[in-house]
Amino acid sequence: MRRSSFVLTMMAFGYAFLYVPIILLIIYSFNESRLVTVWGGWSTKWYAGLLNNQQMLAAAWLSLRIAALSATFSVVLGTLAGMAMARFGRFRGRTLFGGMITAPLVMPEVITGLSLLLLFVSLEQFIGWPEGRGMTTITIAHITFTMAFVAVIVQSRLISLDESIEEAAMDLGARPAKIFFVITLPIISPAIVSGWLLAFTLSLDDLVIASFVSGPASTTLPMVIFSSVRLGVTPEINALATIIVALVTTGIIVAGVFMARQERIRKLDEQMAASSSA
């Protein structure tokens, strides 16, 4: 029994550790006073300030576009990679392929950022593309490091999946592309949705890699936040954080409800299919 109270204490401490800073940010985003530690009464003036901060709004818009683009491409590439790893068994160069998929998960960002920048500089020297750096180079960089996360999610979903449905379809003469779109894709769609969301968030959040591969005209939201934090604390950041937390929490709750319903429908379908075939 002693151990279980130890576990409970650690869990309470751990969850408090994770959430107290976020809760404090939200409370202080409504602080009238400029000082983080002095409470000057309730106010929404930092939210108004945020709406007038053109630089931050432009950066947020750029970040959102890059995140949507790179999440979409990384889902396509990551799903293909996850398929190859989970379903194709041995193929030539599989070890290298597996290594290249998992390495970006742990690679320090400074190395990834530096190496991609040097690639873009060399490419520009030799073939004249990309001309300068900006949204295109940031998007390519983000696709590269987020597709690893998508591949791992899709791969583990495929591994835990029963292959017999696909085999049954093959026996009935369905072509591989048809099997993929009619059977495999719907079943792994929760994994693809969460992969897309993860890639989107990772891209939206990335400071280091984007700083390396961005040009003078392309400043992303994390770059603006980083420089304003370094120059001095502005309570507007608290307001921005609160908006992000609110959006993310809503998004996750909606996605959770949606996916739970999809899962129920899928289970029902499988049961009906099983009972009708019996």
Place this chain on the structure above:
Amino acid sequence: MGRGLVIAVPYVWLLLFFLIPFAIVLKISFSEAAIAIPPYTALVDWAEETYLTIRLNFGSYLFLLTDSLYAVAYLNSLKIAFVSTVLCLLLGYPMAYGIAKAPQAWRGPLLMLIILPFWTSFLIRVYAWIGILKQEGLLNNFLLWLGVIDAPLQILYTDTSIYIGIVYSYLPFMILPLYATLEKLDDTLLEAAADLGAKPFTAFLSVTLPLSVPGIVAGSLLVFIPAVGEFVIPSLLGGPNTLMIGAVLWNEFFANRDWPVASAVAIALLLFLVVPIMLFQYYQGKQQEAARQ
């Protein structure tokens, strides 16, 4: 044909944007800094169109060895990453264990609460700690109010605040793989141990802990490897005396604009990480195989 295409598309992408860039970093680490655009000399020259000359310049690497700054930064990064990993494990293991042993209906929400902070901006969460840790910050005020301390502590801009920042940011990466292994653990093994007279703690040490080693290794490497090269946390929470290699690389590149030395720093850092990264891939593969069975 379809099968080949499924492999080829991501394969080519990764070769082009993941593997070749490292070759280029390696190449540039052997060239000399120059006042040019881009700021380094060519490695390969076609002299008189017949002789291929390759000039390897080890200057950047020698520079890393002669200036003690780099050795101090590498060692300091390894130390900070190691301590943070141990702290993450000490906090993350009981949490993962608690979630895995919680009633089935609770596990999903508890796990969701671990992942949720991860979906909000990492930069802003690190920034939140500045307000908590600084001298007139909330933690000092709280401790003063409790009467534990008489004068505010200097926590921000020290190694302690870097540890707090890294553990805080990377804790989910420790908990998720640990949970994945602990959750799959067969409870009948523990029952068997109890039948044989093992006390719960003995059973934990001789059954649960050894069986969770893959999770411990995967989680630790997921924290350790990126933490070695961490740039954002030390530059926001660390002091002027804390030198980490990620920040050194960043300064070499952005402030000194010495691309060959920045590349040499990156290659040396990669060499430090080759063994941990290969270990990570080995255990990752093992986990996938275990999931397959």
